[in-house]
Amino acid sequence: MTLNDADRSYLGGIQDATREVLRRVIGDATAVAIVDAPNQRNVGDALIWLGELDYLRSLGLKIEYVADLWSYDARALRKAMPKGVILLHGGGNFGDLWIGHQILREIVATDFPDYKIVQLPQSIHFEDTRRAMLADDVLGNHPDLTVLVRESQSxxxxxxxxxxxSVEFCYDMALGWTPSRIPDRDERGLLAIARADREASSSLDAVDQGWILGQHLTVTDWGPRGMSSLTWHGARSLTRVHRFYARARRKLPYLPLNVPDKFGTWALARTNSANVSGAIDLYSRARVIVTDRLHAHVLAALLGKPHVVLDNSYGKVSGIFEQYTGQFSTASYAADLDTARTLAASLVD
Known part of the structure; x- marks a missing residue:
């Protein structure tokens, strides 16, 4: 399936507005570094990553340095990019729910008071006000740091x-990715992409084959699969090699910088591409998607797939749906499982 004309026009408007925000906050720089690049099974983060890359390329920006959560090295970043803007990968980990990512962005802000830093669009959620005060102290003391948020709640x-x-609104970066045409497969039944982590709240992961009478149902979560899984596991093993090297280099500063980091960047790219390829293959086999994951919804919208959306634990999904992604003609929102079942049954008929 592909986007209809109205959805394509709406998406184009989002992409144009996003490029305007990025041009303004990045300024005159021609080089950027990206820190906290995704390196896990979550397809949503990989989708954001691909959107970030497409936007940066469209703006003519050169990516000089890339690091994930474990391979960040301040000395290597300065060497690779003596002048430019540091970008922090976007997503939904700003706050204390996924604390490792929060600690990293604060370390980067402390390490680079002399560089402009832009946090790419995030959702913000703190459960501990003391932790929020610490984040405000560290990030607020940086002389040139901007946090982009992707919905009004944040x-x-x-x-x-x-x-x-300093905080500004910017659309979620995954909407900047242009997918290849979804493969033509024998579409049958429903696919439920269901959270089973600390953000889960819909109980979608507990539905069974009898959820909608007479309809085949597959219930799963994000993650590599099929041939893409082999690529993912191989590439991620290589990123672990680079991670080990980066850790050793912090203790042995005479070790080389440039070539090993380019190798790590290549492995990260392969890992994230395999993540999204596996998801597209999975989507190609279903007629309708039901999900409580934000980017399972975004991917369905980008691919023109009819789908039903449930919320996560702290309103991230509903906030973005209400503000802009709910405008896609293929998207329907359900406040609970019973409503989701009714909507999904009507779409699959």
């Missing part, structure tokens, strides 16, 4: 928790 939370940090 903007309100930033006003509450991060009063000393």
């Amino acid at each position: 903007h309100e939370r930033a006003e509450q928790y991060l009063p000393n940090v």
Whole structure:
């Protein structure tokens, strides 16, 4: 399936607006570094990553340095990019729910007071106000740091928790990715992409084959599969090699910088591409998608797939759906499982 004309036009408007925001916050720089690149099974983060790359290329920006959560090395970044803007990967990990990513962005802000830093669009969620105060202190003391947020709820939370940090709205970066045409397969039944982690709240992962009478149902979560799984596991093993090397280099500063980091960047690219390829293959076999994952919804919208969306634990999905992704003609929102079942049954008939 492909986007209809109305959805294609709407998506184009989102992409144009996003490029305008990026041009303004990045400024005159021609080189960027990206820190906290995704390196896990979550297809959503990989989809954001691909969107980020497409946007940066369209703006003519050269990516000089890339690091994931474990391979970040301040000395290597300075060497690779003596002048430019540091970008922090976007997503939904700003706050204390996924604390490792929060600690990393604060380390980067402390390491680089002399560089412009832009946090690419995030959702913000703090459960501990003391942790929020620490984030505000560290990030707010940076002389040139901007946090982009991807929905109004996060903007309100930033006003509450991060009063000393410069914050602007920007659409989710995954919407900048242009997918290849989805493979033509024998589409049958329903696919449920269901969370089973600390953000889960819909109980979608507990539905069984009898959820919708007479319809085949596959219930799963994000992750590599099939031939893409082999590529993913191989590439991720290579990123672990680079991670080990980066850790050793912090203790042995005479070790080379440039070539090993380019190898790590290549492996990260392969890992994320395999993640998204596996998801597209999975989507190609279903007529209708039901999900409580934000980017399972975004991917369905980008591919023109009819789908039903449920919320996550702290309103991230519903906030973005209500603000902009719900405008796609293929998207329907359900406040609970019973409503989701009714909507999915009507779409699959």
